Amino acid sequence: MDIKKKISRKISVAPMMDCTDRHDRYFLRLMSTNVMLYSEMVATKSAIHGDRSKILSYSPEEKPLALQVGGSDKKELAEVAKIAENMGYDEININLGCPSKKVQKNMFGACLMKEPDLVSDCINEMVNSCKIPVTAKTRIGVDNIEDFEYLNNFIGKIRKAGCKTFILHARKAILKGLSPKQNLNIPKLNYQMVYEIKKHNPDLEIIINGGISKIDEIKNHLNKCDGVMIGRSIYQNPYSLAEIEKEIFGNSDNPSREDVTKKLLEYVEKEVKLGTKVNHIMRHTVGLYHGQIGSKEWKRYLSDNMMARDSDFQKTKHIMTIAQNNEKANKVNL
Ligand SMILES: Cc1cc2nc3c(=O)[nH]c(=O)nc-3n(C[C@H](O)[C@H](O)[C@H](O)COP(=O)(O)O)c2cc1C
Incomplete structure (x- = not known):
């Protein structure tokens, strides 16, 4: 049974490796019908050559659901976008924010922020290969670059290639000198930069991410951005989704x-x-x-x-x- 639900990215649960697998998503969906869910990042080669029934399968109850992909080969990315569409995913999201060494070695994740032309080619090929939305999750900067003009130009290029939804992790990626875990808390968050991007690109859907957990914070961000993505705090306290359902979606009929x-x-x-x-x-x-x-x-x-x-x-x-x-x-x- 294909359960069709409309996509809303007002609130979404962040893709998290080793956390947001299909079992976790099924569990989270029991507490929230309205949030958007994302898979862990799947490398293009695994999605294409691996056992899809293991790597990409999901329960229809998890929908609406996005597949997050990591890669920088436009043909492979386009193929995965097609696979995602054929498997019934509601969105394909490209990871442009992961700083891990392994990911850098394979040329995906945050290091691609330094390659706007390559990213734009990849997005263009993905958009042409499927009808589901192609979205990007990125950081506000990388290494010594934390600059509004740079980010705005990067987003502008990708937007021209056909991406209309951007998830911005409001903390720049540090590719050397910090572990990926440290880089989830250091350097400081810069929400203002995300607000500025929304102000300059009112027609784009801008989702803010990073360090958000409380209802008041969520409401405040929703006044300035189109959506809020939350990772660790939902994983640590999954029943907070019931509060989100009540306070953000006005749904008081929540399961205990x-x-x-x-x-x-x-x-x-x-x-x-x-x-x-x-x-x-x-x-x-x-x-x-x-x-x-x-x-x-x-x-x-x-x-x-x-x-x-x-x-x-x-x-x-x-x-x-x-x-x-x-x-x-x-x-x-x-
Ligand atoms: C355990 C863990 C795994 C993660 N894996 C991914 C991933 O696969 N893809 C991705 O884009 N971000 C990944 N992230 C980053 C999160 O999606 C999110 O951007 C980050 O945790 C900031 O949001 P938060 O402060 O609400 O947790 C991961 C984060 C954690 C803690």
Whole structure:
């Protein structure tokens, strides 16, 4: 069944390697029907030559869903855009922001900010190969460049090639001297630069990203940009999506954590039968009780038991029971 949902990028969950796999996205979707979801970055060669049923498959419930791709070979990128469209993805996004050494070696990610002509050729080829939107996720600068004119020209070139949506991580990429992890916190965020880009390009869809977690912050950014992308804070506290649904989308009919765990249990049961390991799903749920009574117990129980052999599936059911008891305890203590 193809569940068609309209794309809105008002709020999206950031692509995160080793985090936003299909199981995590299914779990997140249980708490939010309105956010846009992104895959982890997939290299063009893996998407083209790898086992697509493993690398690119997803559940229809995850939609609307974007595939993020990493690469700089225009033919390969165009082929992946076509594959994404044929597989029912709603968007293809090119990664122009990752600073890791491995990614640089393969000429994709943030180092492409120094190659605007190459990027523009790639985007042009992608746009011509598919009908789904081609979007770009980039940084506000790279190495010694943190300059409005440079970013604005870079965006201008890509825009001419047919990209109308830009996700701007408001922190410049440092290609040498910092680890990718450090570069998620250093140097300082510069939201103003993103606001300026929106002001100068009112017809482009500009999504702001980096260090955003609170509802007030989200509302403030939405006054100046078209959308907000959030990464780590949603991964650490996934149930914050319920608050986002309520406060940003006016949806008060949100599932409780108990409802979420019940639905997840059905998914786990189905997936285990297909050979998925319990921990491959449950590892994403460690933060479900973030800030709640019993959250430590939930985390401890998961870390002690989620490696259970699949045949020992009753343990997973027990994890869910703990979750439900926690939810009741929280209700009593409200
Ligand atoms: C564990 C992890 C993996 C990431 N993987 C990707 C990725 O595959 N593609 C990408 O464009 N950005 C990736 N990022 C960057 C995020 O998409 C996002 O831009 C960054 O975390 C800033 O947003 P935040 O402060 O809301 O987390 C990753 C970040 C983290 C923490």
